[in-house]
Amino acid sequence: MITSEPVGEWFWEPSPVSGAAESGISRAFALLTDVRKTLVSLGLVTGEGTGSVVLSDRRAMATPLCEHRDVPVEAGDGFGPGFAAAAGAVGALSLLPDQLLTLSLKLAGEWTESGVGRRAEKLFTVRVDVWGEGAVLLALSTYADAWLTLDLRERPQPEVAAENAPRLAAALKRISELTGSEIDPGDPTRHARPTAEGFGDLLAEGAEYDDSWGTFEVPGRWKRLMGLVPGSSEGQDYESSTEHPVRYARVRRGERVLGFLWASVGDAAAGYEPRNAAGDAAFEGGVPWLLRLRSLRARGFGAQQALEELLGDRDDGPGGSAVESTAHEAASLDALEELSGRF
Template identity: 45%
Template sequence: MITTDPIGDWTWEIASSGDGATAAGAAETAVSIWGILAKHELAVPAGEASISVRSVNDMRNVHLDMSGLILEADPLRPGTAVSGAVEQAGTLKGDLLVSLRIRCPGIWLESGVKHRAEQLFAIQVDVWKSSLTVVTLETYSDAWLTMDTREREQAAVHAENAPRLTAALVEVSALLGSNPEPGDPNRHATPTEAGFEDPRTEGPAYSDSWGTFEIAARSRRLRSGLPPAEDEYPETTDSPVRYFAIQRETQTLGYVWASVNNDAAGYEPRTAAGDAAFKAGTQWLLLLRNAHNQGLTPLKALEWLTRVPPRPEIGSIDEDAPEESPSLDDLEDLSGRY
């Protein structure tokens, strides 16, 4: 399953000597780690970077904040967006926190088939007052676990993917000259220096952690971009659901659905599609509100959506007839897995 919050993380701390840590050094470290992930297809083009500079004594004092920087093949060569941002950060003086973050699309495997997630890993490099560099690597997939976050054993998936993560962690540690400090156990998994503990040994921390926490987190994220509404379709149902995939070019962004019992309708973001799934989803939910205001039942609303004038930026319904899922839970599972 793909999550919006990390499954686990690892941290390395590096005390600086000589001239101290710099923004340029932070960028070189982050890009080198990206290269290690890319070697194992844990990162693939094109990543996206952000950089910020804040006063250590007052984090509200932001000197620089740049996001959406495309990570090109050679991101630190002169003239690239990343190198320009790093150069600006390097001109700033004082007791500063320089933070560089790379969001890494990557590949996870199942039965030899490659599946892409738009945020499989994230790399964060923080430089504190030019004296301490803290590197954090986060992952947003449970492909490294012997049981997925819905408590299903996945020995074959683990065998295909966990060695790639372990190899990358070893190489990052060699690059940085120290072993990582695994992140704390969380509601999904327990990180170790080499990957993750086997949840089959003592059982997972929570029953169906993905269904328990991730569905609610996705709903909050979707609705944070919506204006308040007095009345709309309920977003939960116990009945089977009919749904259309929302396509944008070759990518599935999510699924708009209505219950067979005509008592609910909604949108499930395909988590692996990343930010685009949520940005499009708010617009599809607004369209469902429009249908509700017209007095359409959920199933009629689903039919009405197929006749809405196309808007390429939010994707489109390309199917002639909806698919049917035995439950909303099954559709949610599809949206979080593939």
């Protein structure tokens, strides 16, 4: 399953920037390059995704001095002209004490299940922080449970872990070697406990929380999604949960499924479930459809009527998306929420 928040994180502290002989941007760029090449070589990422370059004064982090966010990154040896230009623009500025330079990548990647490849648009993120005083921090995060012996609903999946965990372990070892620093596994998350080799064996030690997918991931991504929708939702939207079966239709951007527009068959509940494997676009793509549901509710449409009204509809805003013209049925909203995290 794919999450919107990290399943686990790991950290390294490479040697500091070597004074005037080396710039912070060149060190950060080199580390990102090496880590991405390592992940590509092991088949964990494809190399493509988005990147961000941010320069901040640590006394006013909320207002960066310079920022370029979510710049497309191309597969191949380089990052593509957009990200290189963004790094160059920030790199032209001097990195002074009390300033922080952050370069980060959100990388599409792949794992396997019974030998079948699966893809997520944000499987790993890599971040390099360089302080004006010279200190460097490298962080790697993953957003999948493919490395775990229990999935996020506590179902055993030792075969899936056996297919994928060795490549993650190899990546962590290689990153430690190329940085010349020891790995620092991050704190346990709501989903798992990171270790120097990947993750602890949940079949042996048990999960920290029962059903971390339903307990934390589903409410957390609903909060994130609603934070993107303008205006107050109080009293304006359909109910967000139901105990009844639901009908749903896929929301697509080209060939990519962004999420699922749904309506209860038994009460006044309707909404949108983001498909986590589509990455950030899954959340952004749901906003216009939630606003249309809100408008239909204000006009007196029932939940099922609203879904029928939107079947086959298109949104021509930035990026654009469309609702498929055919609705399907899921046994419950919980089943649809799980589907949205599984592929």
